[in-house]
Amino acid sequence: LFRQFIFSIFPYPKRLRWVALKLWAYQKTGLQWLVRATGLLELLPARLRAMESMAPSIRLSDAFSSMPEVVPAVTPKRRRVAMLLGCVQRVFFSNVNRATARVLAAEGCEVVIPQGQGCCGALMFHTGLENEAIAMARQFIDAFETELSTVDTLVINAAGCGSTLKEYGYLLRNDPDYATRAKALADKCRDISEVLADLEPQATRHPLPLRIAYHDACHLQHAQQISAEPRKLLASIPELEVCEIQESELCCGSAGIYNLLEPESARELGTRKAQHIATTGANVLVSSNPGCLLQMKASLEQEGRTVQTMHLVELLDASIQNTSLDNSATN
Structure with a gap:
């Protein structure tokens, strides 16, 4: 139930x-x-x-906020990209989506946001409900198909969604109506860190004199083999000190909905990760997945630690916009 x-x-x-x-x-x-x-x-x-x-x-x-259909590039246009809104992301982390659009626009990307997009099927795919995931994937492909041929990239800011979208070609490989379309969409999917790391910065980064710890989301580091790109982006922010977390390859306990289905073992993993974060002395924790941010915020609080949690793109946005973190943080 x-x-x-x-x-x-x-x-x-x-x-x-x-x-x-x-x-x-x-x-x-x-x-x-x-x-x-x-x-x-x-x-x-x-x-x-x-x-x-x-x-x-x-x-x-x-x-209850919404995003416009198109966000124009602020600097000279270099790319036209589509953007994923996500499910949990658009409701509980809408500020991450807004920061994503602002950063992309500041770096010369026109951002197209299909309004009919629904769930990509990641939760189902990660828990073995393949038929349900396939049904969601078909609807998602239909929602993006009109814009897909007009954009260079489909940008994703939630690691769990990204790992699933990149597998669409495999997921729908036996579907005669969707196999080719699924592969075409998957081939254009990129995490926000991949997109920005590939672009020579146009927007000025203002100093953020902070000590932060960066957490590698499993669906980014292991499933997509992305670890250098986020660190490259963090290194572009003046005066930012980035601390590595011990056992960075270890899951924080979120793992999709694992922390809800198996709370005891997930809590053990979260406590272990929180203790490693505490040893860095960082006052801000940065990651690229909403599930990880929620899990680690709860784990840090249970350990009595006061550490601000932020999405990677929020930190970049704060640096580019030259705003305080109080106006940008997820929590």
């Missing part, structure tokens, strides 16, 4: 917004404080406790 609940909510942004509204009320009325302070939370099943601990702070203006 719990798995069915997850798969009936998470891949659907409209349903996630309904959840966001309930979460907002839970947080803003003081009910969350009461449940935690009185110990009522401990009476809930482990899976529900895990879900509650990882719930992000809700701002309704973000949860």
